[in-house]
Structure formats: structure tokens, C-alpha cells
Amino acid sequence: MSGFVDVQVNGYAGVDFNSDDLTPELLRSACQRLRADGVASFFPTIITDDASSMMRRISRITSAVEKDAQIAELVAGIHVEGPFLSREKGFVGAHPPQHVMDAGVDLAMRLVDAGRGMVRLLTLAPESPGSSAVIRRLAEEKVIVAAGHTDASLDQLDQAIDAGLTMFTHLGNACPALVHRHDNIVQRGLAFADRLDISFIADGHHVPFFALANYLSRVPSERVVIVTDAISAAGLGPGTYRLAGQEVEVDPDLSAWAKGREHFAGCATTMPRMAELLKQKLHASDDQIDAWTRRNPGRLLAAAAG
Template sequence: MYFDLQVNGYAGVDFNADELRLDELRAACGELAEHNVVGILATVITDDVDAMSARLANIAAACEQDELVASVIRGVHIEGPFINPATGYVGAHPKSAVRPADVDSMNRLLDAAAGLTRIVTLAPECDPGLQVTGMLARRGVTVSAGHCNPTAEQLAAAIDAGLSMFTHLGNGCPLQLHRHDNIIQRALHFSDKLANGFIADGVHVPYVALRNYLAAAGLERAFVVTDAISAAGRGPGVFQLGEQQVVVDEHLATWSADRQNLVGSASTMPAVVDRLRDELQLSDDAIRQLTYENPQKAIGLKSN
């Protein structure tokens, strides 16, 4: 069994589509269930707050209307728009929609999600006074740093304010970084206080690096996500994530149309698990920790 905290779409269905239909969402959830994924967080990424709110409300309504959808979608993960707009850190998120965090906008997104918000990914350095971080933590929402470049001091302050997770460590940052003073090293420094997520498809983080990251973060606090988009389980081709086209190549790498950034993943959790076993020689117990137990623990759920 698997539990995935970051799923933007699946089986040809884009969860960030403005016209996402219930039958499409049900079909995607059915295929997730067939792949032994017992729960996900449907992920809505950076866009205009109104557009994000409409997409969140659509997913929340589907969960109300359909038992299968509600059984698979155990909440939502709001990734953005309060992230770092600098090139590299912003990744494939639309820079024009990125904005500093503010409580009013955050409340609009929470209201639209109708109580389903489990994770909000933001940049601590873009949250003035850490007001949004503190507000979310008080409301029981897991606050995760991602697409960010806080100093060690800013990261420590965010942790004190309630930050407890790091989103897809090793990604959402530039290809070229200072060899010592960089966001990966800072996040790993605080790994006793943060649950660290990793995209384990072999494309986003090479397995040589992933082995090192898992050793530094500690298996007891690390977790794995697919960061799946609509291409997951569908092979090479052209797919959508919100307003942007994504090109999936023969290696199943998911590229923006200009081939400048990776955009989500085309992988499935069973494929990720096979690679964790084959490439890293992880035990079944360790894989269960990374793909089922720890993801739920990170958002306050108890696994069976």
C-alpha cells in the first residue's frame, strides 16, 4: 500500500484543469487504487488565487459527491503561490502568479478547499513576519518549505513558527548552487525537525544523490512522493498541467515546453518502489516507511 502526498494528476487527468469533471477524477482515482495507492493529496499549484480557489473547490465538491474519489483523495496539497520567484527556485511555476504570502489570500484558498487542506508549500523568506506559517500551524495544516531559499536563520525561525516539512528536497532550486551554502544543506541541517520529501523517480534526483540524502535525513523522517502529473502511467507524449504543456520524453522525464525545467513526474508509485528496491537495495520495511507510514505521519494521520 502507498500514500502519496503530491499528485498533480494521473492517468491522463489533470487535477489543475479548470474544467476537471467528476467522471475524469473518478477514473484517475480508480487507476490509483488499482496501483495500490490507498490515499493521495491532490496537489494544486501556483496560479492566480481565484483560479486556484476554483480548482480547489472543484476537487472538494468531487470528494463530497463520490465515495471512491473521497476514499482516495484524503486531502489537498496547496503548492504556491507564496514561493520564491527567482529563476531556479520558482521552477516551472508561473512566475507571473507568484506573490508574497498574506493571510487573506491564504484564507481564501483554505475556504475554497472546504477543510481538505493538509499541506501548504511556501517559501519562508516570502512570508512576512511568518504570519501565514503561524496561522496554518495553529489550524493544524502542515506547513512545508519548498521552491525557496531561506537562510539558515530564516529556516530556523520558520520552524519555530510551525514549519515541519520540506517539499521535494533537491528540486525547486537552481541546477548550479554554492557547494556548501545552499538550501539542500540547510534543510538537511534541520532534518531532526523537518520531514523531508523526495521525488524518487530517478529523474528529479539521481539515485547516487538520493542515497546520500536519505542517509542524511534519516529514514525515520523521510518520505517519497511521485509528484505525478496527468502523464503518470501514460508514457511519452504531450500533456497538460494547468495552463502549461508538458513534454514527456522517451526516458519519462517531464519537461516544460522550452525544455528548461522538469514539470512534475510521469512515474507511478509502483514504478518508484521497484527502483528503490533495485537501485538502492532498500528493504521492504524501509520502502513501507518511505511510501506509506512516514507520509501519513508527516500530516498527522495514523497508518494501519
């Protein structure tokens, strides 16, 4: 199976998209490896850092797209994950909490402007003060807005959807290991499965397959989006890698751990491997896998482009 569309890729095949050492040559090399692994389009993902670093990294990728046809063939947009996230431990995940900030239209538009039309998806926490205004403005700019790294209440999610929120980023992750048994962000996100496109990381580590099966039974198939959340380790295997300046240790089973092993830091599993796992572990049909890994994310790309 090929033609995958992945809207969350932090790096690939030894290349970290959040590194200040990223060059057009390195990005082209990553694109070539992604294409070899059956990926037709993807969003490089820029994660939380100080605002100037985020804007510089967005602009660097945009410049490479503008100047290199091989890169432009695969890079369909940029996903900005942060900095308007929850600061709470567990919810902030691998994002540096010192750079998380309240949502603001001015910074949101500076991030968008740094991409010169390439920023197509932004993930934020709907409970962040100022988020409603940011969501409305981004929606006006045709930027997809997703909830993620969040502990938003049902009311906050509902208000965010009314403001223009249309997606949830990697549900089941970016939350503490211990949460309320009923009223938690996973259950709240699933409560809006008929109004939001919901992405999942299908590596078996971020969400055990028995739990993923439960989630997928609640989410309409046309709203399921599989993402890799890949880091530079993807396609390479176990070892020590970098993600935006932090060290990530990848186990033999391809679990990618942040320092201290308190939480995951991205993913080392490729999209074709996720497709295999969905078939093997969940007995997903070829049509379901095609919808989740190509058609549904492809629809998001088309909406953001147009």
C-alpha cells in the same frame, strides 16, 4: 507492495487536477487508476495560478469528494503548492512567476476556506515576506506547512520551524542547476533533517540515485517521505501532456520537461515504479520502502486530519 500514500499528485492517467475542465467523472477515473497502482490515499496538488483559479480548483475537488464516495475513499486532503514561493528563476520551477506573491494570511485563509477542511498541506518559501504569520495561522488550523521552491537561509528556516513549519517539499528540486558549492538550499534543508519531514521524488531524474542515497543517509528514516509529484502523464508513458495550462513533454525515459527543457515539470513515474527503483538502485529494504511510501506519509495524513 500496495497501500501507498502520496501527498503530491498533480494529475494521473491523463487527468490534470489543475485543469478547469476537471469533472467528478475524470477525478474518479484517476482515483481508480491510482487504486489499481496500489495507492490507498493521496493529496491532489493545486499549483500556483491566479488566486481565483486556485480557489476554484480547490473547491471543485472538494465538491467531488463531498459528493462521491469512491473519490472520498482515496482523496485524503489537498496539497496547495504556492503561490507564496520564490520568484527567482530556478527556484520557481514550473510555477508561473507572474502569479507568485508575498505570503499573506488573508489569501492563505481564503485558499484554506475554499477547501472546506480539505486543505491539509501548503508549500511556501519561508523567505517570502509575511511567511511567519502565515505559517503560524496555518499551523493553528492544523494545516501542515512545508518549505519548497525556496532559497531560505538557515536563519529563515529556523524561524519558520519555530513558527510551525514541519516539512520540506521535494528536496533537491525546485532550485537552479548551478548553486554555491556549500551554502545552498539542499545543504540547508539537510541541516534540519532532525526537525523536518523531508519529501523526495524517487524517479532517478529529479534526483540521481547516487545523490538520493547521500540525502537518505542524512535524513532519519522516520522522516523520509517519497512523493511522485505525478502529472497527467503518470501511468501513460511518453508524449505531450498538460499541467495547469502549460505544455509538458515526456521523454521515452519518462523525464517530464517544461517548454524549453530548462527544468522538469512534475513527474511521469508511478509510485509502484518508484518503490521498484528504490529497491533496485539503492537496495532499500521492504521495511524502509514501506516506511517511506506508506507509514511516514500516513502519519502526516493522520496529523493533518486530527
